[in-house]
Amino acid sequence: MERIYADRKYIIIGFFLLIGIVYLARLFYVQILVDKYILSANNNVLRYVTQYPARGLVFDRNGKLLVYNEAAYDLMVIPRQVKNPDTMALCHLLGIDREEFLNRMEKASSYSTYRPSIFEAQITRDNYGFLEEKLFLFPGFYVQSRTLRKYTYKVAAHSFGYIGEASPEVIEKNSYYRPGDYIGINGIEKSYEDILRGKKGMKIRVFDVLNRDKGSFRDGRYDTTSVAGTNLYSSIDAELQEYGELLMTNKKGSIVAIEPQTGEILCIITSPSYDPNLLAGNIRRKNYTKLLQDTVYMPLFNRALMAMYPPGSTFKLVDALVGQQEGVLFPETRYGCQGGFPLGNGKKVGCHPHPSPLDLVGAIQISCNAYFCRVFKSIIDKSSYSSTRQAYESWRKEVMSFGFGKKLGIDIPGELNGNIPSPSYYDKYHGLNRWRSMTIISLAIGQGEIGITPMQLANQAALISNRGWYYTPHVIRAIGRKDSLNEAYNVKHKVLVDERYFEVVIEGMADVVTGGTGRVAQLDSIVICGKTGTAQNPHGKNHSLFIAFAPRNNAKIAISVVVENAGTGALWAAPIASLMIEKYLNRTVKRKELEERMVSGNLINGKQPESERGQGNILPD
Amino acid sequence: MREDKGIFYRIDWVVVGLYLTLVFIGWLNIYAAVYNDTHNQIADLSQKYGKQMIFILAAILLAMGILIIDPKFFSQFAWFIYGFFLFMLVIVIFSGREVAGSKGWFAIGGFGIQPAEFAKMATVLALAKYLGTLDVSLAKFRSLVIASAIILVPALVVFLQHDTGSAIVFLTLVIVLYRAGLTGFVPLAFIVLPVLGILALVLPKVVLVAVLLMAAGGFYFFSNRKLRTNLLIIAAFMGALGFVFSVDYSVNHILEPHQRNRIHVLLGQDVDLRGAGYNVNQSLIAIGSGKFFGKGFLQGTQTKYNFVPEQSTDFIFCTVGEEWGFLGSAVLVILYMGLFIRLILMAERQRSRFSRLYGYGVASILFFHFAINIGMTLGLVPVIGIPLPYVSYGGSSLWAFTVLLFIFIRQDSYHYELV
Secondary structure (H helix, E strand, C coil): CHHHHHHHHHHHHHHHHHHHHHHHHHHHHHHHHCCCCCCCCCCCEEEEEEECCCCCCEECCCCCEEEEEEEEEEEEECHHHCCCCCHHHHHHHHCCCHHHHHHHHHHHHHHCCCCCEEEEEEECHHHHHHHHHHHHHCCCEEEEEEEEEEECCCCCHHHHCCEEECCHHHHHHCCCCCCCCEEECCHHHHHCHHHHCCECEEEEEEECCCCCEEEEHHHHCCCECCECCCCEEECCCHHHHHHHHHHCCCCCEEEEEEECCCCEEEEEEEECCCCHHHHCHHHHHHHHHHHHHCCCCCCCCCHHHHCCECCHHHHHHHHHHHHHHCCCCCCCCCECCCCEEECCCCCEEECCCCCCCECHHHHHHHCCHHHHHHHHHHHHCCCCCCCHHHHHHHHHHHHHCCCCCCCCCCCCCCCCCCECCCHHHHHHHHCCCCCCCCCCHHHHHCCCCCEECHHHHHHHHHHHHCCCEEECCECEEEECCCCCCCHHHCCEEECCCCHHHHHHHHHHHHHHHHHCCCHHHCCCCCCCEEEEEEEEECCEEEEEEEEEEECCCCCCEEEEEEECCCCCCCCCHHHHHHHHHHHHHHCCCCCHHHHHHHHHCCCCCCCCCHHHCCCCCCCCC | CCCCCCCCCCCCHHHHHHHHHHHHHHHHHHHHHHCCCCCCCCCCCCCHHHHHHHHHHHHHHHHHHHHHCCCHHHHHCHHHHHHHHHHHHHHHHHHCEEECCEEEEEEECCEEECHHHHHHHHHHHHHHHHHHCCCCCCCCHHHHHHHHHHHHHHHHHHHHCCCHHHHHHHHCCHHHHHHCCCCCHHHHHHHHHHHHHHHHHHCCHHHHHHHHHHHHHHHHHHCCCCHHHHHHHHHHHHHHHHHHHHHHHHHHHCCCHHHHHHHHHHCCCCCCCCCCHHHHHHHHHHHHCCCCCCCCCCCCCHHHHCCCHHHHCCCHHHHHHHHHHHHHHHHHHHHHHHHHHHHHHHHHCCCCHHHHHHHHHHHHHHHHHHHHHHHHHCCCCCCCCCCCCCCCCCHHHHHHHHHHHHHHHHHHCCCCCCC
């Protein structure tokens, strides 16, 4: 029966031949009949020239330009097209030696011999003009126009961040990026990368063997145009930022100011800082290494977000609020203080001399340690809780609703969680449930394991001025249009303390400034509500802390100031905060003498500052 | 009578000659495709042409090895070989290395071995073995199911490795089934359905339905008007209609985006030259710029400067087209045609059904690779990444195609015997 199908071989052979003939015909068509696919007989090549869009601009809250672009040029090389270059001439033009030239060629070839690599990045406009005239001498080399980031104010370097070439890992993960493309690496350049970068375009050009541009490929039919990046409107007040950086000269620490009603960040000062222009362009790599190696000043360390401090007495405000919410503290609650809070074993949490007993307002004003130890103890030992652990967990939950112990979610990368110790931490340290209110009493005065970032401190001031809520702080208020809102930050966070408990605390904060530990911060025309803090730390002298907001009602600014190893809160942080408030609300500072003292204080290079003398009216806290 | 005949006894020198010619052309063009001034030693092992030379030498040793094996071995161990490679196909899914999105590679030292390439040979062996059994007839439903399963099971496993291209290759064995007596409607459907599918994507639905209606009417007009014929026409019409709509659906909803793009490119509905259209457009420019005589050996520019990484593997034909022009391309196509026809003529002179059908299997596998690969570079077929037999760069494919062919040459050298 098999033989029946033998003639099928003709059908099969016929089919094979048919395909073969079709292919021959197609070859004839493509290679001979049409010249659609023939570029030219001169070995012309296509070059895909990426059109880099201008990156979005950044404006400050008053419409001042903060970040812009400047034209720059990258010299690209396609190793395979390089034919007997006049190496010396090129080296001379670029100011490099022969060895460096060979190094770069080697590096480019190892990436790809037929795809372009950057040979010399970001040549300035002037040098470019020079180079362009001679470029025809160097086949395989061409120039790609790029943009360079520039900063009008030499401030807020950490918030702006910087851009750089996308790393191989990024390119692997995200197909948008090609080697040599720029990407935001830190700050808002990173968090708003997708918005700022725009969309790359592509032009296909025809080049002949002499590296001459013969025009666009098929009249640009396949070209795509680039779309410029979207502008960002920052909530940063450039002048305030600049002023804050001036005040922090020669000090380690930070200032963060927030507009309480919107959560918009008015300034983030981290000191020591650096000029953002140092990390733009081809000088970035060199300068970055330099900044990184500066272990004394640590200018790359963004203290405002990434440093964690014990909050010291500023935390007493949280005690006051949580205590009331828990029903163990009332405005009229009075506790006596005989130089401190006895711990039982002969030791005590010390306190400075002050009138006794005090009510809540007085205790905030004077910053009595004993008072808030008792408040904290009465929360943790509250009889309605079945265990210390349960009470602590409830306390911790309320405290964390202030935005502590977790990232706030601001739009600058690198934010730290801070630390509100978990019960298991104490279990590990003292044994399972073998800890009591007295074991952890130092939390009451913001010492011990507790850690809070300057950003969280400023947020604390903001949420108190709002009487119990906050918007997540952010530096970008509008994207694209000035009047649009940054939708991502439109969620109101409620603190787990009722609104009615805030007024008495705010009363205490006002008294801090009018007649308490923070009198130095007083400003004639405006009621400032504040709280000093002095954070003990193992790294030397106490940190000086101050948080404040003003005016008392409908506050326009909430602020935190941390000055490291500077002594009590009243010495440095409070006056700096007060000057910042004056600057923001009045736009000018009248207290020139105070300003001068703050600016000239040098707390880094060891010299004892003058301001520490003759300050008898400042109470310690 | 088989003793001391030597390994070259009665082997078909025409096919061996065609084989060697193709392998040589392949090496020459791989050399041209990756050629650069800094590495121009022909035996430079850091370069693809250096490696390919090693692959070729190994392939020749492999071929000689096969020529000394008793021809009966392959029919007797067909099932074992089939089972072994099926097993390897499954193993590679779990322990294999991923290359270009498909998990089909074993890493052995610095080389990758792709069992799917060898599985084609094993499947042809098994299919020929099964159809060569005396009581098997494709007129019987049971035989048809088993024969189909032999083909489809490895195809499915390869498909699961995300190597769609290699999986489709197995389907070409329908030619073997056809030669073994399968009704002509099936291979016809394999030709008609893709055409219909393309029409479904290109033509508006209304026009296509009208065309199908007219075709059905035409068939009815010329038919014998018996009830059975009428039902057949109606069934075919409904089937075609269903197919047309399901093609549209599956292209837009089931295929992966890159596969969909390739189809759109082929149909001229996508001109994104940086994306899916890039390869094909570059390929056509390269081939087109070769004109009649080509630019000459090593003188190609398109295949050097701007080309896709697959230029030495899947797109090797571009180098041929650019450097050797229409003349060289046509010679290559004719060489392949010669090989295929020679293989079929050889198959027809076999006495045993096993070796005849094995020969058809060899021809159809090689033909399919040829048709898809060159069709793709010419923009006639969607981009499916399968190599051009004997010419493309790569050890696995060269060795697998060599084994595939030489088993048949070995069978053929005893074609006068009743095996």
